[in-house]
Amino acid sequence: MSTHLQKRYRRQRWFVAVSRVTILLALLFLVGLIVSIVGRGWSGFFRGEVQITVALPETVLENSGKVRASVYKKLIHKALLTDFEQHGITDAGSLENIIGFQGALKLRQLVRKDPDSIGRTITTWLPAGKFADGYLKGDLSTQTLVELQVEPDLIRYFEILDRSNKGRMVFNWSFFTLGDSSQPDTAGIGGALAGSFYMLLLTFVLSFPTAILAAVYLELFAPKNRWFDLVEININNLAAVPSIIFGLLGLAVFINLMGVPRSTPLVGGMVLALMTLPTIVISARAAIKAVPETLLAGAMSLGATRMQGVFHHVLPAAMPGVLTGTIIGMAQALGETAPLILIGMVAFIHHIPAGPMEAATALPVQIYLWADNPLRGFAERSAAAIMVLLAFLMIMNISAVLLRKKLEVKW
Amino acid sequence: MVTIETRDASASARAETIISAQKVNVYYGDFQALKEVSIDIRPRQVTALIGPSGCGKSTFLRCLNRMNDLILNCRVVGKLLLNGEDIHRPGFDVVDLRTHVGMVFQKPNPFPKSIYDNVAYGPRIHKMANGRSELDGMVESSLRRAGLWDEVKDKLAGLGTELSGGQQQRLCIARAIAVEPKIILMDEPCSALDPVATGRIEELIFELRRDYTIVLVTHSMQQAARTSQRTAFFHLGELLEVGDTNDIFTKPRHERTEAYITGRYG
Structure with a gap:
């Protein structure tokens, strides 16, 4: 074997070894994080x-x-x-x-x-x-x-x-059913769970259809001109805007200008929808782009209008990717704290909201509040709440993977 | 540019024309892909379009059902008459056009749905069937005509994309037939298939010729010779020669045609 070839093999072995070490390190950190949180919060x-x-x-x-x-x-x-x-x-x-x-x-x-x-x-x-x-x-x-x-x-x-x-x-059990309290033994995440639920529901209802329509239009209908480039650049920029800016926007426009009641899941959902929108648009566009063009051509060659071709064939074929992007966007929204602080969802709220129009907190904000509380007992509460939040995030991400596997189109 | 045209012996055949292209030019942005192409296409015949890559034969084919509309910056100038009607005239309904002119693509592109839904899609969007049983009948007869029925009759609910390449292409032909077009455009339908599957498609083309007008783009001289009655030779966006397939292959008039079909060029 030539020395040159040996050298090439050696390099490859090195690369594989280093990659494994980095993955191991990442896993170690993850295990450390989980052990510390579970240890503190169980x-x-x-x-x-x-x-x-x-x-x-x-x-x-x-x-x-x-x-x-x-x-x-x-x-x-x-x-x-x-x-x-x-x-x-x-x-x-x-x-x-x-x-x-x-x-x-x-x-x-x-x-x-x-x-x-x-x-x-x-x-x-x-x-x-x-x-x-x-x-x-x-x-x-x-x-x-x-x-x-x-x-x-x-x-x-x-x-x-x-x-x-x-x-x-x-x-x-009462940890899941009670609202916030000034005493750790009567404090629960019930209110925060309800708040997060209403908020995510609204986020989904507002952002999912909007984002899909935007992605479909941009990818399959929009004329590719200077305006298109402008919109595209701005969507990419929006995805990178720090979430607290969306909170400011929500405060200025939704609460002050439009008079949406503050501290409610309604305004929270609106802000998070804005924040999630570019994420879903970008992933939906990528998913649509991955669908072979011949599919649309095939439908249109049979006399389908472009819209029929898109909604009957292209969009369903792109759905697994779209849904994965949506779930990941929603998971992001679930864990978001900064914009909610700006729109007043950080208040001490004892009762459990019965609807999206009532003042509420959200899970990450509740963690933030408890972690700040010096009373003995709140430390374990916040760690327990973190476990609940992480569990939800894991469920969402796993379902994204499973959904993708299940719906994936085999070409 | 003058296209050499070998005349048919029979005068009656000459009179019959289903598609007539008159001085068609196609531009992709600044690039001119087709130059002054004029050709008459006869009904219930297979017309093969041959020529080296990039000669414009696929572009011409896509003009016939206006699939070029899907391509940005594509411009078509000239007259394309279908039964005497200009299909590029403003106000002409392109969706209606495509129900008369079906298409089969280079790579089989069945919908990622069931075999039944693949074939039923056209009739469904055009509301051609009254009720389920009539639709079932359409699906069956289309699959039969495409020579696929016996192979798939027990798994109509199976995915069209899970068939073999050759079966997928025949499914696409069945799908096109289901809309009851008069003309079927085929854009190198066998280029992604093995010789056995290719043979089956060629047999099918031969049979379909009785009911349909077929325009076939192919890279295979043998395929053009085996399946077509008329052959048109394209070169660098120009239509150099068109005539009876026998004549083109035995006594080509144009030196480039001869060079191409004998394999010295291309």
């Missing part, structure tokens, strides 16, 4: 519960529909103190750390559902308070609690709960 999907035996005296709970949650909290705390006496616990500090407001709300809910329990003593599981929650989920070890200068008696009580199986960890 506990956000769970919550601790404490079993408690609580007396529900008739005298206090008369007219149970109007009784305030704070009354239930007092009952719970009374039950806790009874329990303390049994175990010789004297000073456990604030009882909120064991069962807090959330527990009181849950108890009230139980009583309202079953009014017969009034006047009796019931045993039930209630959401744990701040420290108990952390302890039951394993976030806070005895060691950490000591460092946090928690009352020794409280720690002792946690250990008693553990031993007597009166503490447990359950899946926190």
